Amino acid sequence: MADTRAPSPLPGFxxxxxxxxxxxxxxxxxxxxxxxxxSGTEPTDTVAGLELNTVADGFFHVATWLLVMAGTTxxxxxxxxxxxxxxWSFHLGLLLFGWGVFNVVEGVIDHQLLGVHHVRDDLGGPLSWDIGFLIFGALLMAGGWLLYRxxxxxxxxxxxPVR
Known part of the structure; x- marks a missing residue:
C-alpha cells in the first residue's frame, strides 16, 4: 500500500x-x-598559495557534492x-531555504568568526560585501520558507481523506 504522507523536507534542504x-x-x-x-589566510599571489587555495576549494566542493548526493539519495x-x-513550491522552497542557510552559516563562520576569507578578498575584504552576502542569505531563507510552506x-x- 502506498504511503500518502507528505515528502520529507530533509532531501530538499x-x-x-x-x-x-x-x-x-x-x-x-x-x-x-x-x-x-x-584566501584570507593564505595568499593567492604566489603559485604555492594559489595551489593551497585550489586544494582547499576542492575539498569544499567534495563537501558540497556529498550534500547533494545525500539529498538525492x-x-x-x-x-x-x-x-x-x-x-514545485515545496521543493524549490526548500532548495532556496537550504541555499540561504548555507550563505548565513558560511558567512558568519568563515567570513566573520574564522576570517578564512571574505566575499571580496580581491578588494581587501570590505565588510559591506560580507553583510550583503548575509542579507542575501536571509532573503533566500525567508522566501524559500514561505514557498515551502x-x-x-x-x-x-x-x-x-475525502468526506
Whole structure:
C-alpha cells in the first residue's frame, strides 16, 4: 500500500545546502575569483598559495557534492517508500531555504568568526560585501520558507481523506 504522507523536507534542504555551496564555489571562487576557501589566510599571489587555495576549494566542493548526493539519495528513498513526490513550491522552497542557510552559516563562520576569507578578498575584504552576502542569505531563507510552506499546505490538502 502506498504511503500518502507528505515528502520529507530533509532531501530538499540538503540539496539546497549543497547547491548553494556549488553556486558559491563555482561563481565566486572560480568564475569571478573574488576569493578562495582560505584566501584570507593564505595568499593567492604566489603559485604555492594559489595551489593551497585550489586544494582547499576542492575539498569544499567534495563537501558540497556529498550534500547533494545525500539529498538525492534521501529523495529516492522517500519515493521508493511510496511517499508523495514534492510539488514545485515545496521543493524549490526548500532548495532556496537550504541555499540561504548555507550563505548565513558560511558567512558568519568563515567570513566573520574564522576570517578564512571574505566575499571580496580581491578588494581587501570590505565588510559591506560580507553583510550583503548575509542579507542575501536571509532573503533566500525567508522566501524559500514561505514557498515551502505554500507547497506543504497544498500537499497536506491532497493527503486529507475525502468526506
Amino acid at each position: 540538503l540539496l539546497g545546502l549543497g547547491l548553494g555551496g556549488f553556486v558559491d564555489g563555482i561563481v565566486l571562487h572560480e568564475i569571478l575569483q573574488w576569493h578562495h576557501m582560505i 534521501l529523495l529516492v528513498v522517500s519515493w521508493r517508500q511510496g511517499r508523495l513526490a514534492p510539488n 505554500r507547497g506543504l499546505r497544498s500537499l497536506l490538502q491532497r493527503t486529507e
